[in-house]
Amino acid sequence: MDQRGLSKTYKAVKIKVGGRVQGVGFRPYVFSLAKRWQLNGTIQNNSDKVIIHVEGEEYSIEHFLHHLKESPPLLAKITNLEHQPTVYKSYQQFSILESDLTGSPLPAISADSAVCQDCLNELNDPSNRRYHYPFINCTQCGPRYTILEKLPYDRKHTTMHSFMMCEDCLEEYGDPMNRRHHAQPTCCAKCGPSLSLVNQKREVIAEGESAIRGTIDALTEGRIISIKGLGGYHLACDMKQPYAITHLREIKSRPTRPLAVMMRSLEIVKQYCHVSLKEEELLTSPIMPIVVLKQKINRSLPNELAPGLTTLGVMLPYTPLHYLLFKLGGLEGIVLTSANSSGLPIKYHDKDLFEKGGLSEFSLTHNRVIKNPLDDSVVEVNGLDETYLRKARGFVPEPIKTTIDTSGIVALGGQQKNTFSIGIGEHILMSPHIGEVDNEEMLDHFIQQIGVYKRIVNIDMDHVAIDKHLGYSVNKLAKDLSPNVVTVGHHHAHHVACMEDNGVVDPCVGIILDGTGYGEDGHIWGFEFLYGDAAAYKRLAHMCYCPLPGGEMAVKEPWRTASGMILHHWPKEGQEMAERLFPDKKAEISILKKMVKLKINSPMAGTCGRLFDTVSAILGVCLKSSYEGEAAIKLAGYMNENYLNARSIEKVAQSYPFKIIQSAKGPFQLDFSPMISQIIQEKEQLQLEEIIYKFHQTVVLSCVEMILALYKEKAWLPKRIVLSGGSFQNGYLSRELSNSLKQKGFKVYAHQQIPCHDGGLSFGQLIIAAHKVKNEKLK
Amino acid sequence: MVQRISLAHGEGGELTHQLIQEVFMSAFSSKKEIQHDSAVFPIEGKRIAVTTDSYVVQPIFFPGGNIGKLAITGTVNDLAVCCAVPKMITAGFILEEGFALSDLNKIVHSMAEEAKAANVKIVAGDTKVVEKGSADGIFINTTGIGAISEQVCSPAIKKGDCVVVSGTIGDHGIAILSARNQLGLLTDVQSDCASLHSLIQSLLEQVDGIRLMRDPTRGGLATSLVELCEDFQFSVELEEDLIPIRREVTGACNILGFDPLYLANEGKVVIVCDSTNKDKVIEIMQNHKYGEEAKVIGKVISVNDSNGKLYSRTQIGTTRRIHRLNGMILPRIC
């Protein structure tokens, strides 16, 4: 009897919780929460929600709800929570009901998660039965999507079905109060997967803990080892041994592109890199992505890790196996990069790893099968904003709410950094980052990934959306998927991807700063001011066109793009100007001049990416790029605050001249030739950093002025602006442009969860196709 | 919008293919014949081959030949790859008002010379002169008639069959390009323009198991092989490393951003043959002055492929799908 007498009221409520609430330990959590507040009732999963019925004292129910909202399980992500009074049923206890799969078919697939603190504590406890067991996991951590064969997510539908749980594990699995209650991949040394270290002939050299110790020894000796991770094999070597890194680069045919490292602990990371609070939060989150950090100036890490860059991609040990690799030895960090030759798909089956003897002498492998391959995610932080350069492990595949019905549509994205998207009701499922799809191996991989989705979420494909570029490899797949092909303009897709990412549906202005995309007039676009929505758009302005002598070759060799621009703007003295800038390309430049004049293999382009390339080449920062975006990435590297401070570069608000060419009929144009000529002059007088700083400010200013000019002429334009395109991976550009426009009174939308680069194309394509399909139906 | 003919319709690539399929084949309702460079049919018990071709090359004089020589070799080769022995050629000339007679003389003489070397007779001709501006100097059309030889190809392609090319590719394309535009490419690459009937005849006489032949002219080796793969329903994998290309051609391509697989050739033949006879094929070719650099460049990886495809293994170990020449190739990389 309550001490306060008879004043207490009994109530019953029905609670519906949506979002990521399955496979994340939600039910055991609710179970213990109900116990704690002495509430009875039931909890049941249905296809896309968790339904809770609790009854008891009103006061307790309020506390129960408060906790549910404020401190859900670590991996849960509640997107909506509704509750309403219901009939009191006088339950005698709280119980978990069998799942009801009759609800809406929206798939709830959990993402793989880094090992949790509770599991780490057990891993380190000699008295625990999972002491040093490299596959320890629980409802709060461990593999999910990578082992999933089909839905619903149940042990029998994962690759763990081949391991029979021992009695101890089974007991934990069945106990609603245990944190391994319904932890589908749960296991222990007695019943679960095991490790082995094998040589190139696949002979086992060591097993269990000695396999880990053997791996540590080999890494310490400077060898390259393949290590089976969550979503595929990595190639690893000691991050401190330049020779080993060079060797690894040779094996992988990846001469200069930066490599990611996994470091022992946050403390070690802080020794080598600057880590902001936001970066720390990301590094240690359950996603544990690769975070692109700024290296400390007096860093002692080998330059071979990220040649010519001031940044370094760093992650922390995210599986118990990785954790043990550090715990049982003295390594501070290891290079960890996917175990495949550059340009080929990630390897995740033993048979592929050992193809042609494999890439490394030894491999640390295990018998938990990876069903769905997955790369590591990569994120970069600008101030408080995070920009995902690659979304994969820890993210996918999570349905993203849309503003329109997308059923039956699949969008194939672009050529590089590619993803595909699949429509399902008012949601989109986006594939993980797949990468550049330009060879048959990657194309097969891409098709296979679409197959994974078809297997997991049984959907129809009535329409397929693709880019308008005829040469994109994935476009050749469209006809096989569906006869109804919708082609979408590259920059329209970027524009709409950003609108939808922010829930904007009314027409708005978009500034799309990008690499090279196919434009509707047959030229190459990428510095665009658009106005429109998913149904239609208009091009308001763009950067003026310059030739790219050699086509794709120019994109790989920024000195060509620079020469093309110079030869175009200064037909007379351009040759001499270019020759002075690139003295060892004299012979080529005279040919380039003729190519430009005679229009031989010299497509016309006006793109931000190529503008960055031009400046990068003129300043000698990057003449030839050995990986995608190298010239722009290196240029942006000079904008690193710590670096600028250390070199005491004055950050004065200065910019270069440029011209806005207004036109009554066609779009306005931006002409950067005055800037180019001044940069060439100042190259000899100013420090590189100052020029690069001024250049960045010019790009920002040119966009702001163009916007003002456009609004002056078209006062009716809405004051909403979306920012999209690959150039916004440049933190300075996105931050400064967004701030400057906000100061002028515009509402500015940058990307949230969808990548600004071509990884976001499929998302935009799908929305545009959905509008087209809807409009056709209305007709 | 009125659809009009663009220059790309004449490049021998995707648009040419569409033009042939959608305009000519549907109107002339001829299917089988167009699979080959010549039409083969019987007349009074003898099988003969007929082909026709127009020559509009610019410049008309180029390193390694001129439009007249090309008008003979091109037609001779189209007959030869259909296993025909070239016998007769007719020639039609369209001359622009003001064209130099001396140039015409040079051109006609090289035609006569090349015809003699190829052992064909020029049996009939026609001349039209058009107003200045209606043509560009000189256009030539030749029609060739050949007798089908006793030894013919049998296109019973098998998995594992070899793909052989008779020499370096891209020479003609680069020679014409640098002659036309005075690009200042530091090459003295000559057009490979040559009559291949004797090389092809010796192959047919001395080796069994020659399945198919094609002269990879417009659209280059790539387009020719794609067409063979589609028409005869098999797939081929080339080894990029093995394809013979002159250093100067590679150099020029590196500057211009061209892919040598798409450059025109005027004196090369590509052959699909039984792999057991490949050494013999190579030996015969290499002993001939027009086949000294013959190489096996790939193999048939599947047959009865309703959707025959051409692939290439690249130097970095990836597989590239090769399509027909498709207008100007716009950059795809960001």
Ligand SMILES: [Fe+3]
């Ligand atoms: Fe793009």
Ligand SMILES: [Mg+2]
């Ligand atoms: Mg011909």
Ligand SMILES: [Zn+2]
């Ligand atoms: Zn855990």
Ligand SMILES: [Zn+2]
């Ligand atoms: Zn167990």
